Amino acid sequence: MEFHPQLQQATLIKRYKRFLADVVTPSGEELTLHCPNTGAMTGCATPGDTVWYSTSANQKRKYAHTWELTETQNGDFICVNTLQANNVVKEGLRENLFPELSGYNTILSEVKYGAERSRIDFMLQADCKVNCYIEVKSVTLSQQGCGYFPDAVSLRGQKHLRELMNVVLQGERAVLLFAVLHSAITQVSPARHIDAKYAQLLCEAQQCGVEIIAYKAELSAAGLTLTSPLPVCL
Structure with missing residues (x-):
């Protein structure tokens, strides 16, 4: 299964309220992502990890970006979108x-x-x-x-x-x-x-x-x- 359009990269600042995460892009822009995972996400949401996110074309969405993958600081990939x-x-x-x-x-x-x-x-x-x-x-x-x-x-x-x-x-x-x-x-x-x-x-x-x-x-x-x-x- 390929990601279309291509995922974008950012660095995790924090996850909060279960459904939200703040990240900073390589250009320095701060974004709030939708987190489609209600679990504990132990080991999947450490500040400083690389986040890969998708962007929806739906203009009615409050949060256009969705957290798809985590790339940990050890180099492991995790799909957090259940x-x-x-x-x-x-x-x-x-x-x-x-x-x-x-x-x-x-x-x-x-x-x-x-x-x-x-x-x-x-x-x-x-x-x-x-x-x-x-x-x-x-x-x-x-x-x-x-x-x-x-x-x-x-x-x-x-x-x-x-x-x-x-x-x-x-x-x-x-x-x-x-x-x-x-x-x-x-x-x-x-x-x-x-x-x-x-x-x-x-x-x-x-x-x-x-x-x-x-x-x-x-x-x-x-x-x-x-x-x-x-x-x-x-």
Whole structure:
């Protein structure tokens, strides 16, 4: 997935109010960006990091610029725009990049399902196959090369695991796909130290038959693509 138009570079001053960030451009201009990430963003928003941002042509937007990537002072790239996780997974599904998810001819997005009134990120369909429900989670929290999810207590994430288990119990296929959007991550684990309930439910989901996979993105200011599977260590 390529960024169009090309991303612009700035230096992070601070992130605040969850949705806003102040940066300074190479020319010295200060801008306020929209931050499309409500998480803790631990390690992704250190003052002095390089920020790569997009600009919208929509004149009605209060903040025209959107924070897309962080390039840390150690040289790691992180996609902080959580919306991009679904975009890059959808591209991968269309291009048949995931061997585990091949053999389907229809991709549906944001399908309502479940007893807890959820929307599944993707549903795959094919003749003579049960439906495949795919929940996508973006992983950006890196600690000593391990990627952890979630980066804050996630009641929504817990709900999605319960919904996926019910899908399996109903005889259909359920997949949790971790989109790893941090260049330093080499494996993925549940963040027990942050959300012990989520970690417990993840183990229960695997035992129930929910498939858990992780794919790492190749990231740069030009774009991002999911390229290689990573181990998931529960």
